[in-house]
Amino acid sequence: MGQTEFAPWNDPEAKPLIQFKNVTKRFGDFVAIDNQSFDIYAQEFFALLGPSGCGKTTLMRMLGGFETPTEGTILLNGQDIAPIPPNKRAVNMMFQSYALFPHLNIWENIAFGLKRDRMPKDQIDARVAEMLKLTRLEKFAKRKPHQCSGGQRQRVALARSLAKAPKLLLLDEPLGALDAKLRQDTQFELMDIQEKTGTTFVIVTHDQEEAMTVASRVAVMDHGRIIQADTPADIYEMPKSVYVADFIGDVTIISGTATASGDGYDITFAEGQPTLHAKSDQPFDKGQACHLAIRPEKVSITAEKPADATNALQGKILDIAYLGNLSTYHVELPNGQIVKSQTANTRRLSRRSFTWEDDVWLSWTDTAGVLLKE
Amino acid sequence: MRRLTWFNTTALTLGFAFLYLPMLILIIYSFNESKLVTVWAGFSTKWYGELLQNEAFLSAAWVTLKVAVISSTFATVLGTMGALVLVRGGRFMGRTLFSGMIYAPLVMPEVITGLSLLLLFIGIGLDRGVFTIVLAHTTFSMCYVSVVVSSRLVSFDRSLEEAALDLGCSPMQAFRLVTLPIIAPAVISGWLLAFTLSLDDLVIASFTAGPSATTLPMKIWSSVRLGVSPEINALSTIMIGIVAIGVISASLVTKRASLRQQAEERAAVQA
Amino acid sequence: MRRAALIFVPYFWLLALFLVPFLIVLKISLSDTALAIPPYTPTLDLGNGWQGIKDFWAELDLENFEFLTSDDLYWKAYLSSLKIAVISTILTLLVGYPIAYGMANAPDHWRPTLMMLVILPFWTSFLIRVYSWMGILSSEGYLNQLLMGLGLISAPLTILNTNSAVYIGIVYTYLPFMILPIYSALERLDASLLEAAEDLGCSRFTAFWLVTVPLSKNGIIAGCFLVFIPALGEFVIPSLLGGSQTLMIGKVLWEEFFNNRDWPVASAVAVILLLILIIPIILFQRNEQKQREMDG
Numbered sequence: 001m002g003q004t005e006f007a008p009w010n011d012p013e014a015k016p017l018i019q020f021k022n023v024t025k026r027f028g029d030f031v032a033i034d035n036q037s038f039d040i041y042a043q044e045f046f047a048l049l050g051p052s053g054c055g056k057t058t059l060m061r062m063l064g065g066f067e068t069p070t071e072g073t074i075l076l077n078g079q080d081i082a083p084i085p086p087n088k089r090a091v092n093m094m095f096q097s098y099a100l101f102p103h104l105n106i107w108e109n110i111a112f113g114l115k116r117d118r119m120p121k122d123q124i125d126a127r128v129a130e131m132l133k134l135t136r137l138e139k140f141a142k143r144k145p146h147q148c149s150g151g152q153r154q155r156v157a158l159a160r161s162l163a164k165a166p167k168l169l170l171l172d173e174p175l176g177a178l179d180a181k182l183r184q185d186t187q188f189e190l191m192d193i194q195e196k197t198g199t200t201f202v203i204v205t206h207d208q209e210e211a212m213t214v215a216s217r218v219a220v221m222d223h224g225r226i227i228q229a230d231t232p233a234d235i236y237e238m239p240k241s242v243y244v245a246d247f248i249g250d251v252t253i254i255s256g257t258a259t260a261s262g263d264g265y266d267i268t269f270a271e272g273q274p275t276l277h278a279k280s281d282q283p284f285d286k287g288q289a290c291h292l293a294i295r296p297e298k299v300s301i302t303a304e305k306p307a308d309a310t311n312a313l314q315g316k317i318l319d320i321a322y323l324g325n326l327s328t329y330h331v332e333l334p335n336g337q338i339v340k341s342q343t344a345n346t347r348r349l350s351r352r353s354f355t356w357e358d359d360v361w362l363s364w365t366d367t368a369g370v371l372l373k374e
Numbered sequence: 375m376r377r378l379t380w381f382n383t384t385a386l387t388l389g390f391a392f393l394y395l396p397m398l399i400l401i402i403y404s405f406n407e408s409k410l411v412t413v414w415a416g417f418s419t420k421w422y423g424e425l426l427q428n429e430a431f432l433s434a435a436w437v438t439l440k441v442a443v444i445s446s447t448f449a450t451v452l453g454t455m456g457a458l459v460l461v462r463g464g465r466f467m468g469r470t471l472f473s474g475m476i477y478a479p480l481v482m483p484e485v486i487t488g489l490s491l492l493l494l495f496i497g498i499g500l501d502r503g504v505f506t507i508v509l510a511h512t513t514f515s516m517c518y519v520s521v522v523v524s525s526r527l528v529s530f531d532r533s534l535e536e537a538a539l540d541l542g543c544s545p546m547q548a549f550r551l552v553t554l555p556i557i558a559p560a561v562i563s564g565w566l567l568a569f570t571l572s573l574d575d576l577v578i579a580s581f582t583a584g585p586s587a588t589t590l591p592m593k594i595w596s597s598v599r600l601g602v603s604p605e606i607n608a609l610s611t612i613m614i615g616i617v618a619i620g621v622i623s624a625s626l627v628t629k630r631a632s633l634r635q636q637a638e639e640r641a642a643v644q645a
Numbered sequence: 646m647r648r649a650a651l652i653f654v655p656y657f658w659l660l661a662l663f664l665v666p667f668l669i670v671l672k673i674s675l676s677d678t679a680l681a682i683p684p685y686t687p688t689l690d691l692g693n694g695w696q697g698i699k700d701f702w703a704e705l706d707l708e709n710f711e712f713l714t715s716d717d718l719y720w721k722a723y724l725s726s727l728k729i730a731v732i733s734t735i736l737t738l739l740v741g742y743p744i745a746y747g748m749a750n751a752p753d754h755w756r757p758t759l760m761m762l763v764i765l766p767f768w769t770s771f772l773i774r775v776y777s778w779m780g781i782l783s784s785e786g787y788l789n790q791l792l793m794g795l796g797l798i799s800a801p802l803t804i805l806n807t808n809s810a811v812y813i814g815i816v817y818t819y820l821p822f823m824i825l826p827i828y829s830a831l832e833r834l835d836a837s838l839l840e841a842a843e844d845l846g847c848s849r850f851t852a853f854w855l856v857t858v859p860l861s862k863n864g865i866i867a868g869c870f871l872v873f874i875p876a877l878g879e880f881v882i883p884s885l886l887g888g889s890q891t892l893m894i895g896k897v898l899w900e901e902f903f904n905n906r907d908w909p910v911a912s913a914v915a916v917i918l919l920l921i922l923i924i925p926i927i928l929f930q931r932n933e934q935k936q937r938e939m940d941g
Contacts, residue, residue, distance in 0.1 A: 064536075066539075085539070086539040086540050087539045087542045087544055089540075092540055092541065093536070095536070097533050099533040101538075103555040112538070112541050113540075116547070117542055143642075146638065147638045147641070148642050149642050152642075160537075160541070164541065164542070379750070381747075382746065382751065385743035386744060386747040386751065390744075390762060392817070392820075393762070393766060393817075393820065394762075396774070396781060396817070397769070399777065399780065399781065399787055400773070400780070411780055412780060412785050452654065452658055453655075455651055455654055456655040459656070463651075466652055472656055475660070475663050476659070481875075481922065481926050483878025483879075483918060484878070484880065485895045485899060486670070486878065486915045489911060489915055490666035490670045490915070493666060493669045494662070494666035509662060510662075513662040516658070520655075545647070574771050576881060577899075591770070594770075594773070595772065598885065602776075602779050602783070607780075610776065610777070613769065613773060614769050618769075621768050622761070625761050629757065
């Protein structure tokens with residue numbers, strides 16, 4: 001982070017670049033977007049994350065002008081964009097298939113949009129050269145798309161959509177076609193380019209790791225609704241629902257009932273099991289159903305009962321997932337509940353302390369988990 | 375494992391012999407000295423010379439060529455529009471009727487197509503001649519063009535057009551600058567198909583040509599009804615030769631292009 | 646707006662030059678023959694207004710269709726067309742299947758060439774391909790010369806101007822239509838299926854019969870329709886290779902129209918031919934649809 005944190009969504013004075021106001025989109029009987037209102041601010045890197053069919057692509061295509069909302073309005077800089085056709089919008093899109101024109105070479109692909117604006121030739125030359133430099137494609141200007149590798153094509157698509165210096169760039173699964181290694185490198189490159197050009201990016205992805213890496217804010221979507229839109233850290237640490245907690249990263253959900261006690265709540269979740277204790281920002285009524293979501297890395301695993309842990313449960317190791325740097329233990333409590341615990345493998349495998357069927361103790365603090373209503 | 379067993383080799387040899395021997399015999403006997411076509415009397419090219427002297431054949435060939443060029447060009451424009459309507463048109467009134475009318479001429483016996491068009495031309499009092507043949511040929515070959523072009527359009531990535539719109543093209547510009555260049559090979563093969571269909575057509579032309587216009591197939595027809603003639607053999611040889619050269623060179627060009635493309639794609643992956 | 650224009654132009658063209666002409670055929674088939682130009686009555690006379698249209702309707706009748714049933718010639722021609730089309734379709738299948746099979750099993754680098762060799766005849770004149778058999782099949786033709794030269798026969802066979810010549814002509818000209826769909830079905834066949842069948846105890850032949858043939862069924866069906874449908878209305882082949890006793894409906898229609906100048910009867914012949922064709926066309930469409938669904 002820089003000296004001043006970039007968080008215009010917390011600033012009531014900030015004017016959003018894009019405003020969705022009660023936008024609904026229906027295809028026949030199918031509701032793709034269900035009465036959604038939210039804002040996107042200038043220079044944001046905004047990620048729409050969700051499983052396929054959740055409506056994220058529809059949201060993006062409405063911004064691009066390829067779909068119109070059934071109800072509600074979308075404002076760009078305070079102006080309704082519904083009547084503006086895609087070719088007149090200061091919005092450009094990078095397509096999932098890249099949609100590079102196969103009959104034009106890289107230079108012509110990048111210059112395509114500039115030529116439509118009847119920009120003078122020397123300015124086109126300069127702008128294309130700038131874009132080629134930005135995306136490190138100088139050597140490939142004369143190649144046709146089919147002569148390029150997947151990573152190069154991805155960069156051409158990016159250069160082409162950035163060439164017109166749009167106010168807003170839409171990226172539809174921009175890294176979906178790349179292999180895992182290249183994808184990681186490209187994520188950082190994307191962030192770099194976003195920062196250099198100062199363009200507002202809206203990215204659609206189903207890959208949660210990608211969304212968490214690149215975005216300033218992530219909107220988790222399901223069934224045409226945005227469930228939660230927050231910074232990656234808030235989404236991960238402070239999910240507002242079981243759905244979000246479960247969708248992002250690995251989590252254990254323990255369902256029970258809450259009772260106020262001290263500065264937090266006691267959670268009763270199974271007969272014969274000790275009550276758990278957790279702090280919460282949200283108020284719970286006495287006996288109200290609740291779900292405690294705990295990330296595996298916040299649960300410690302020990303052979304002996306830890307002396308002063310707020311929460312401690314005993315169980316048996318059911319499974320061990322060895323991930324190289326980390327190991328995840330699946331521990332079964334006597335009532336059948338499975339709790340996951342993750343530890344860093346700082347020692348060699350042969351000297352690992354626990355194995356299958358071992359009886360172990362799990363413990364965590366009262367702020368490790370999040371107490372959720374739904 | 376794919377391999378040539380004796381059975382496959384025999385099937386292919388006999389099969390292709392059956393397909394090509396009749397034409398080969400025709401070509402050989404077109405160089406026969408004798409007027410009696412079935413008796414070999416020595417090598418000669420005199421029938422080619424006579425053919426070139428034959429005014430009736432030459433003028434029929436000219437009419438045929440004119441009709442084929444004009445009708446295949448119209449058919450390509452109309453057929454491409456038809457394909458766009460079929461693939462992109464969405465729902466509109468009478469869509470089923472439209473696709474029916476595109477596919478029906480492909481299976482309609484030529485005698486019926488010819489008869490019905492003739493009755494139309496007479497009904498509206500249109501003088502029959504080159505113009506009516508062009509109308510008739512345009513109508514049935516546009517359907518072939520539609521089928522060829524629509525099969526290409528189905529696999530066309532719509533996001534290419536959306537990208538063009540996104541980059542500032544009007545829908546018309548997007549079609550001209552992006553869609554058309556990409557589907558051009560299908561449009562060209564549609565034109566070639568329409569052109570050959572028109573060159574080849576006897577039945578529909580016979581119905582729709584008035585006394586004022588005679589096409590080459592009509593001319594060939596009236597002379598072969600009387601039996602085999604060495605002049606027709608020579609003419610057939612020329613026509614077969616032109617087609618063979620055209621098809622073989624076209625397939626060599628596409629083969630070389632696809633080999634080069636493969637090589638470049640391989641190079642790109644390694645780069 | 647632009648979309649409407651795009652739809653309108655080809656739509657209008659096909660309506661005017663495909664549908665309307667066919668409706669005219671239908672109309673004339675219901676009219677009476679007359680010694681006039683055009684040689685039928687009634688003609689639609691819009692000058693007389695409503696009365697004209699009423700007269701027009703009143704005079705339409707099924708007389709021509711009754712005539713078709715009363716004269717042996719026509720139903721014999723339909724039956725004989727069906728017979729010739731069926732027999733030549735079966736013959737084409739028998740000739741085409743081994744070729745398609747051989748192509749599908751040829752080494753990869755041969756296949757584009759073989760494919761081109763099958764397609765090449767498509768681009769050559771139909772008329773010339775039919776004509777090329779006239780010299781081969783005539784009584785002093787090359788085939789008889791060859792057979793007599795080999796001493797297999799002593800007197801020339803009469804093949805030209807018989808139904809046999811028509812079968813040969815149809816098989817020859819429509820063979821590519823049969824080979825291509827069967828080839829594309831066989832080409833997609835996974836070779837490991839045959840290995841699996843042999844592994845499970847099939848002989849090579851039973852494996853072919855129980856695996857290859859059923860899996861190429863759609864190709865066979867498509868190929869048969871592609872030969873049968875045009876063969877039924879064929880005109881050029883029976884006229885050039887067939888004899889005076891070869892009855893095919895396309896030929897009858899042509900003669901009725903050009904020689905007898907009986908337009909109403911020619912139109913009725915055309916209408917019935919289309920009605921007969923509708924059944925195989927619908928079956929063909931359904932087969933194609935089914936295959937698309939299986940692929941998709």
